[in-house]
Amino acid sequence: MATRTRRSQRxxxxxSRERIVEAAVELxxxxxxxGLTFRALTERLxxxxxxxxxxxxxxxxxxxxxxxxxxTTALTEAAVPPEDxxxxxxxxxxxxxxxxxxxxxxxxxxxxxxxARNPWGTVTARIFESLGRRVRALGVPExxxxxxxxxxxxxxxxxxxxxxxxxTAPGTGAERAEFLGAVSAAWKDLDPDDYPFTRAVxxxxxxxxxxxxxxxxxxxxxxxxxxxxxxGAPPRTPPAGT
Amino acid sequence: MATRTRRSQRxxxxxSRERIVEAAVELxxxxxxxGLTFRALTERLxxxxxxxxxxxxxxxxxxxxxxxxxxTTALTEAAVPPEDxxxxxxxxxxxxxxxxxxxxxxxxxxxxxxxARNPWGTVTARIFESLGRRVRALGVPExxxxxxxxxxxxxxxxxxxxxxxxxTAPGTGAERAEFLGAVSAAWKDLDPDDYPFTRAVxxxxxxxxxxxxxxxxxxxxxxxxxxxxxxGAPPRTPPAGT
DNA sequence: ACCTGAACACCGTTCAAGT
DNA sequence: ACCTGAACACCGTTCAAGT
Numbered sequence: 044m045a046t047r048t049r050r051s052q053r054x055x056x057x058x059s060r061e062r063i064v065e066a067a068v069e070l071x072x073x074x075x076x077x078g079l080t081f082r083a084l085t086e087r088l089x090x091x092x093x094x095x096x097x098x099x100x101x102x103x104x105x106x107x108x109x110x111x112x113x114x115t116t117a118l119t120e121a122a123v124p125p126e127d128x129x130x131x132x133x134x135x136x137x138x139x140x141x142x143x144x145x146x147x148x149x150x151x152x153x154x155x156x157x158x159a160r161n162p163w164g165t166v167t168a169r170i171f172e173s174l175g176r177r178v179r180a181l182g183v184p185e186x187x188x189x190x191x192x193x194x195x196x197x198x199x200x201x202x203x204x205x206x207x208x209x210x211t212a213p214g215t216g217a218e219r220a221e222f223l224g225a226v227s228a229a230w231k232d233l234d235p236d237d238y239p240f241t242r243a244v245x246x247x248x249x250x251x252x253x254x255x256x257x258x259x260x261x262x263x264x265x266x267x268x269x270x271x272x273x274x275g276a277p278p279r280t281p282p283a284g285t
Numbered sequence: 286m287a288t289r290t291r292r293s294q295r296x297x298x299x300x301s302r303e304r305i306v307e308a309a310v311e312l313x314x315x316x317x318x319x320g321l322t323f324r325a326l327t328e329r330l331x332x333x334x335x336x337x338x339x340x341x342x343x344x345x346x347x348x349x350x351x352x353x354x355x356x357t358t359a360l361t362e363a364a365v366p367p368e369d370x371x372x373x374x375x376x377x378x379x380x381x382x383x384x385x386x387x388x389x390x391x392x393x394x395x396x397x398x399x400x401a402r403n404p405w406g407t408v409t410a411r412i413f414e415s416l417g418r419r420v421r422a423l424g425v426p427e428x429x430x431x432x433x434x435x436x437x438x439x440x441x442x443x444x445x446x447x448x449x450x451x452x453t454a455p456g457t458g459a460e461r462a463e464f465l466g467a468v469s470a471a472w473k474d475l476d477p478d479d480y481p482f483t484r485a486v487x488x489x490x491x492x493x494x495x496x497x498x499x500x501x502x503x504x505x506x507x508x509x510x511x512x513x514x515x516x517g518a519p520p521r522t523p524p525a526g527t
Numbered sequence: 528a529c530c531t532g533a534a535c536a537c538c539g540t541t542c543a544a545g546t
Numbered sequence: 547a548c549c550t551g552a553a554c555a556c557c558g559t560t561c562a563a564g565t
Contacts, residue, residue, distance in 0.1 A: 096541080
């Protein structure tokens with residue numbers, strides 16, 4: 044669609060880092076991680092590999108740039124709606140990222156890779172900042188800012204990573220129900236001695252709603268934060284062990 | 286070390302799926318993800334690629350098997366020490382996984398990939414079961430089991446993913462301090478308009494302890510769970526928005 | 528049933544050469 | 547300064563052939 048148009052004016056606009064990253068995102072969206080190769084990329088840009096390497100150090104840097112671009116867009120859009128509370132702001136950030144992963148299924152894997160490879164890089168910093176402002180607005184005392192924001196970040200990235208697979212198989216509600224039914228059935232077939240708990244919640248898994256589940260987890264973390272770091276007070280001791 | 290011994294008896298013990306997975310883990314431990322190639326693997330096993338493909342479908346399956354093996358070991362070991370409380374049990378599971386990632390730095394990335402690719406596969410089920418038993422012991426009413434356990438799972442995997450990089454650069458305390466100092470300095474250099482919060486917590490990030498931070502997050506989730514799902518009661522409404 | 532190993536298609540990256 | 551494109555080293559995977 045837009046491809047045809049863009050291709051016809053190919054050599055009129057000069058190659059640039061942004062053009063390259065843009066094309067990389069398009070390839071990733073269209074065919075997943077395996078769709079992004081230097082051959083596909085150079086064909087789409089009507090150039091040679093050397094030209095790409097002039098603007099980008101290597102494939103890892105290209106993937107990092109694509110990830111950051113998509114995340115930045117998602118966070119900017121998430122910031123638009125007026126928030127009634129810091130809690131809603133946190134949920135908006137989380138759902139914004141979730142939505143971005145739904146649009147770009149490759150994003151979940153890349154976020155995880157970036158996180159593991161470069162734990163405090165620019166991608167992380169962007170999300171961290173968005174969450175941190177809401178944590179501050181929550182009235183958490185300054186001493187708890189870093190800890191509380193990190194916990195939210197970790198939960199959101201972990202949950203988003205798992206829910207990514209839903210995007211890969213977008214499917215109608217029926218397909219989704221079929222998938223959940225299959226997993227639920229598989230759980231019920233697990234060894235009763237090894238997996239008593241998992242078997243017991245097989246029905247709950249079949250009936251669960253990803254978005255509801257995602258938000259419930261955020262509420263656990265938010266509740267924990269406001270309980271253990273009440274506004275204006277020093278942090279309390281964690282829940283007693285024994 | 287053990288390699289020499291094993292190599293000399295190479296053709297006496299027959300090739301098997303377990304031997305292959307074991308060798309894969311050794312290669313991953315020794316040289317990271319890029320160290321596991323079919324060429325390195327077949328050389329170590331003194332065989333050809335066809336032999337490996339007879340036991341294993343492809344590289345993805347091999348990586349999944351390596352991941353599951355290491356996770357299973359970690360969870361089995363984590364279950365050994367007697368627990369004074371369900372809370373301590375959850376912490377033991379989390380620290381067990383953390384420890385496994387420290388020993389096998391490639392594990393964090395692979396866990397993230399497995400999670401995104403096959404969200405309810407056997408690896409996830411193993412961790413889910415370990416956490417779920419403690420959630421049940423916590424007295425959470427049955428209706429909240431799935432939600433509460435999932436939230437713990439997501440937090441732990443997200444946090445473990447980020448802390449993986451520390452293992453890659455194991456380093457002494459001095460190297461670690463240098464790294465944190467560099468990140469902290471980079472945060473202070475961020476644009477004051479775009480990153481006010483991140484700049485404000487740059488010092489906290491430099492002084493933070495990964496393990497403490499990790500456990501603090503678990504306490505947030507546990508506190509949220511026991512607050513919103515008090516024993517014997519139906520779930521309460523989430524924290525008010527406005 | 529299990530293993531061998533040459534061959535294949537494809538990948539990221541380099542670099543001498545052009546403009 | 548920016549781009550070209552042939553060439554390189556390496557990868558996962560296949561498959562006809564052996565035992």
